[in-house]
Amino acid sequence: MIRIPCGAWALLCLAFLLATHSAAQDNGQLHGNFSMDAQYYNEDDVIGAVVPLERLAANSWMNLIYSRDRFEIGGRFEAYEPRLAGYPAGQPYIGSGIGYRYAKYTQSDLEVTAGNFFEQFGQGLIFRSYEERYLGVDNAMEGVRVKYQPYPGIRLKGIIGRQRFGFDNGLVNGAGLVRGVDAELDMAELLDTSWTCVGNLLIGGSFVSKYQQDRDPLLVLPENVGCYGIRLNYISPRWNLYTEYAYKINDPNGKNGFIYKPGQAVMFNITYAVKGFGATFGAHSFDNMFYQSDRAAPTPFDLNINYLPPLTKQHTYNLPATLYPYATQPNGEVSTQGEVFYKWKKGTALGGTYGTKIAVNYSTAFALDTTKLGIADDTTARMGYTTKLFSKGKRQYFQDFNIEIRKKVSADWEFALTWLNFTYDIDIIQGKPGKRTVYADILVLEGLHHFNDRHSIRFELQHLNTKQDHGNWATGLAELTFSPHWFLAAMDQFNYVTTSPEEGVTPDRIHYPIGSVGYIRGGNRFQVNYGRQRAGIFCVGGVCRQVPAANGLTLSITSTF
Amino acid sequence: MKSTFLFFFIALAIAGCDYVDDPTPPGTGGGGNNGGDTVKRRALLEEFTGHRCNTCPAAHAVAANLTTAYGEDLIVVAIHATNFFAAPVDPPAANGSYSTDFRTPAGDAYATTFNVSFLPTGLVNRVPFNSSTTIGSGNWSSAIAEIVDADAACDIWVDELVYNSGANTVSAVVKVAVLQAITGAHNLTIYLTEDHVIDWQLNSLVSPPDVPNYDHRHVLRTNLTGTWGSSLITASAAVGDTLTLSVPPVSMDPAWNGTECALVAYLYNVSSNEILQATERKFQP
């Protein structure tokens, strides 16, 4: 386990701050944020609520950034005493300490960072180091990053380091070493007046490689595994065309059964946008693209080097977002998506007095068509299977069609009506083999009423209709807001199940009521929730993690200063 | 100065990648012995599993392959744990599937202590590998290879095993011979495991995935010495010492098949959890 000596660093930090403070107060600035989620758990056998031994759990973070002229140093103190149930997604976080710290120097064409950093090459298809703190994803790099612009229009980035793996009274890094380089050319900026095309063309290329020792006695595993990528982005006022290709050489890992087949990924996306109308169409195909810096990382949530987002719409309403979310299948999938946004202007027939907005979305995901080869056959060198990109397999993993209409009907009333239709292969996506594909319809009605300038009430009625899985759900939500400081909300989700599901067992009809109160002032926000939280699903890379059901009191504090 | 940075980028770009033509290393077939005098350290793989963990059979296959490769040098125990994967289905299924509770209080305690929530996972001598004590099945081979390579600090064996099939009790005497000086508190834990338990298992590798007659191997049934074992070394032990632990008769569940049972005993360091040496003795050899 690699421990960071934080005591010495913290003292150095403090000394530096006080020293510069006592000197002339030039342009030195210190700012940061604080965030805490604490929960007190009640017993609740009806929903199978989890109750940790400590009864009270809290995740807390404090970030501080000190910047002055060209220098910047920052750090984050984290405390999990203990961590909330179901958090984080991968390797557990224990105790408290410094989980992130860095020093950065910037000048006109050069930026150097030492310590922890987040970075992305292009869209992240080959390399993305990022955090989604509240979901529990954090694969920060620890090492060195150099960003250099040798000539206007040419941007170079280089990184080398290890990834964050877990937290045990301090940062714990993974076993593998990651290094990469990225170059991007902005043709309009580079060629300046010689560039006469209407739009702009960005060309990028990157190479990332990971090193991990081979300590396996039974196989010869490649210690350096590289991944190449090239990308092209053409942007004009109305059109935007993006395409990217990635190729990963042999990467036998725990998620693909230790086969020596190379991996490939292709993605492209076209968008068209004019005032009042926008459309986007995209497609991607992944084959054997799990790329973790520890080839046998304990879970699919750990140490991911690349980022393979699902080509589906991220829903904001409770039922579609938390019951049947799609997760990319990095080992093989073919996916397409199309979305259209349109606004009927005020005064037109459908627009009415205030205008009407509509959004239509359609996305699908299929298995990749593969032909298995015999793994034990050495003449095929453990290649696993053969396939072609974009060759759709028979199995459909996911389909989502939805229409959303928003309209302000009077000065005080606004409504939104959404219809969603899902085809969801719960067997593959959530890892529940034997369960039938879920066909579900969801209808959501949202309304907003302004009592006056400051007070309003927003309500949502959601209904999910399906004959599979847990049957029907209904959700009702009401939120009273007293601008600018207070809000009150109450929500109930009810699994009322009109027909017995195909599994042959009728589960109990359970209510999940929850109430919230919140207070906001400036950059500070306090929120208290009390009630039952339904078990949630969090999916990454084809594996879904159950966030357990809970009952109790939750306190959230966020502050930016 | 600027050319240094350009050089940095070029160096990174040539960082390299290994393309492997032949995955099988040359001359793999049992390593040579360096003499029968040194006792080798045996590896104990405690794999966490559950009858509703559909990805676990793949890990069981990995463990089975490793047992073939290492023979007596590797001992495997399957600990059924976590509510999500190992608890019996509630409400009970019409065909009685997944109704057996394979969990044990000791197994639950280990799962909590070692932060086990994602299955399949395993502990190899409870020593961290790649910064993590819980090890994914992909790394078991490497982790075991490192343990088995070393000379043992002690040898351990079940000197006496008395199984009374009529009364369904078992008692044992376990001995430890110290080969290198040992310091610190060490406890001795004894598991009772049952092999070849036929019951339901969810298996994503087959269709349909519900397998009624799956062969569960090395299932942890109970601890003869309690969850955390009995104290054997309090401060230190010198080379040449022989320590003995005698366990009075412990009741067994009549449903357990005595002919397939075995005792697994291991000595571990109380503060670091590291298992120094382990042994297995079947009721019927």
Add this chain to the structure above:
Amino acid sequence: MRLTTTLLLVGVLSIPAFAQQRLPNVTVQTLDGKKVDSRTFSNDGKPVIVNFWATWCAPCKKELNAIAEKYADWQARTGVKLIAVSIDDARSMARVKPYVSGQDWDYEVYLDPNGDLKRALNVNNVPHTFLLNGNGEIVYQHNNYEPGDENVLFEQVLELVGKKK
């Protein structure tokens, strides 16, 4: 270790009033693919609103739509400019330009796909709004959105330009 971190926190909290915060030096992208330094966000000496949002954040979209209805009026009276920084990552980044066009917004929209500007300004979650005065200093910030918050924001803008409501 706990002692030194406590000392650090005490030291930090005992430093009196912080200097007025300016926007940090972070690269963001325009919807045309150009790279822009956030320090160059300015409005010729007039106030600037910097608002963090995402296409998957319902309150964020409500806020920007509510302001869109009053934006012309705001600009006429105070000259204020609203810069909307989207923290959509690769998953939904392609959707930003069509969405903005579909809503018919007149804001300056930038993309912050890996959350660099969001982290540099210590934003915890969206929506989060900053108000900068004519000198580029942050004088007001607000987290969360409730219908009616945009009026409070506008009052702050009016104060900056010295006008009454």
